[in-house]
Amino acid sequence: MSADENIPVGWEQARELAYQAGLAASAGAERVPLHDGDGRTLAEPLRALTALPAFPTSSIDGWAVRGEGPWRPVGRVLAGATPPPLTTDGTCVEIATGAMVPEGAAALIRVEESATGADGLVTGVPRSMPEWRRPGEEATLGEELFPAGTPVDPAVIGVAATSGYEFLTVRPAPRAAVLVFGDELLTSGPPGAGRVRDSLGPQVPSWLRRSGATVTSVTGPVEDTLDAHLAAIRRGLETADVICTTGGTMHGPVDHLHPSLTELGAEYVVNTVGVRPGFPMLLARVPAADGRFRFLAGLPGNPQSAVIALVSLVTPLLAGLAGRPFGADLPLVEAATPIPGRGRDTHLALASLDPTGRVATPVGHVGSAMLRGLANAHGFAVIRPGTKIAAGDTVPFLPLPLLPGERP
Structure with missing residues (x-):
């Protein structure tokens, strides 16, 4: 030793x-259910199990149309169903947000931008931009969504679920x-x-x-x-x-x-x-x-x-x-008041942040045996050896550890 x-x-x-x-x-590494993954770290890359979205998906409530209008309704498509193709020009199907766009559809028309005449035919003008999400817009099959070492949070869990995962492989x-x-x-x-x-x-x-x-x-x-x-x-x-x-x-x-x-x-x-x-x-x-x-x-x-x-x-x-990246580069804040150095040593000065999170003010009761200052602080202004800080100077800031979702 x-x-x-x-x-x-x-x-x-x-x-x-x-x-x-x-x-x-x-x-x-270990496999855990998605709901147990929060706060863990991916032990291997998370890859898309399918294209995202996996099929063309309507972004609106309205009509899927084929050919020139007016269009004759021939059915309805709801989310969760696989529709038959549109095979005849001048036809359309009513479609719900999130539903699969039928093969053969040329455009989607919003319900609020359409009209149905006494003859039952639908009229309207499609917008210039497509109103559906095309397969692979968010990710292609096999694409790396997150690398190994990514901290798992609720958003990562949501992406994994969307891609079809039930378990995550994470570091213990x-x-x-x-x-x-x-x-x-x-x-x-x-x-x-x-x-x-x-x-x-x-x-x-x-x-x-x-x-x-x-x-x-x-x-x-x-x-x-x-x-x-x-x-x-x-x-x-x-x-x-x-x-x-x-x-x-x-x-x-x-x-x-x-x-x-x-x-x-x-x-x-x-x-x-x-x-x-x-x-x-x-x-x-x-x-x-x-x-x-x-x-x-x-x-x-x-x-x-x-x-x-x-x-x-x-x-x-x-x-x-945990196998996750370590943020050695600390965020920078502005010192609200002067902060002394400690000679050849680094000085970690307890400080609170203003509502913007950009200005740090040293707190009181900061003796090494005291805790009141710690309870009123968001972290430490880092004063490097041989330096001192004047009001308005930029200084690195080390936040206190936070639970997922907590904010300083």
């Missing part, structure tokens, strides 16, 4: 290392376990008498779910001994691809995480990141009995620092494990 904790990894490099580690460990959802370290933590009631209430055990699982993981267990507080840490980590490794621990990332008298990783034969992916708040955090590969690696992410004990560690290392790792 190698690492030099005196040389922090740059924040942007740490994110990329975490993503690549997850991507290298991504494996397997990464599984995550949470271990809370610290004898000083309370799990109920208000803090006092030297003990503080655990705020990470209740919130980290939700951040993990928003980052695409299935949470298998939440354990803690784990007793501050090496044996207890090892036992808890080993149990977590039985069901999880990623273990997130909270606290114990330093080298103090009751910080047993680093010795535990040594005992487990782990290898650091990242050990110490040049970011504030968030010090110290880590990500390690842990060998498992099945020959595959599992991962352990060490989050600091201070709540805001822990969330920064999660969005810095765990969110990219989970994207890699």
Whole structure:
């Protein structure tokens, strides 16, 4: 196990290392019903099982006509039926929106732009543009609709259903376990008498779910001994691809995480990141009995620092494990007020966005042990090392993880 904790990894490099580690460990695929695909990632390209549309489809309610008018009605075509062909000039059929256009039809006429005379004949003038969807307009048979690695959302599910799919082949959802370290933590009631209430055990699982993981267990507080840490980590490794621990990332008298990783034969992916708040955090590969690696992410004990560690290392790792693209290029926003830098480290400054989503304002209560600022923020303005931001400057913005459909 190698690492030099005196040389922090740059924040942007740490994110990329975490993503690549997850991507290298991504494996397997499973078939799930369409309704279970939301939030998953395609493991193989989704190809059209038929032309879309599969047959010429009326876009209007009206008449399908052949030859010159006026036209004599000879039938009706409703959606879901296969009509006989129109074989005689001067004839027409009434047609509904979504119905199959009969072979031999030359044009469609909208019902509101037609008239039926006392003799029963239909008159009207077709529009210059066809009023039906032709086969293959949206996709041709076998065309790639979405590549492997596409995140599945309701729109992707809808396209798959339209094309005739009942199942999707997707990457397994990464599984995550949470271990809370610290004898000083309370799990109920208000803090006092030297003990503080655990705020990470209740919130980290939700951040993990928003980052695409299935949470298998939440354990803690784990007793501050090496044996207890090892036992808890080993149990977590039985069901999880990623273990997130909270606290114990330093080298103090009751910080047993680093010795535990040594005992487990782990290898650091990242050990110490040049970011504030968030010090110290880590990500390690842990060998498992099945020959595959599992991962352990060490989050600091201070709540805001822990969330920064999660969005810095765990969110990219989970994207890699899920086999989906990772957005390393962050959106840019305008700073509403000056934001200081943190010297040689990246500064992640909690900020809220205006209704346009283009202007970021730093929030208050942003100490590493505080959570009020986090609760009032949409994400972090990213102040790169050696820089500071003036009001009106453009700055990268890292959004907090969101559930599908959520908006900042």
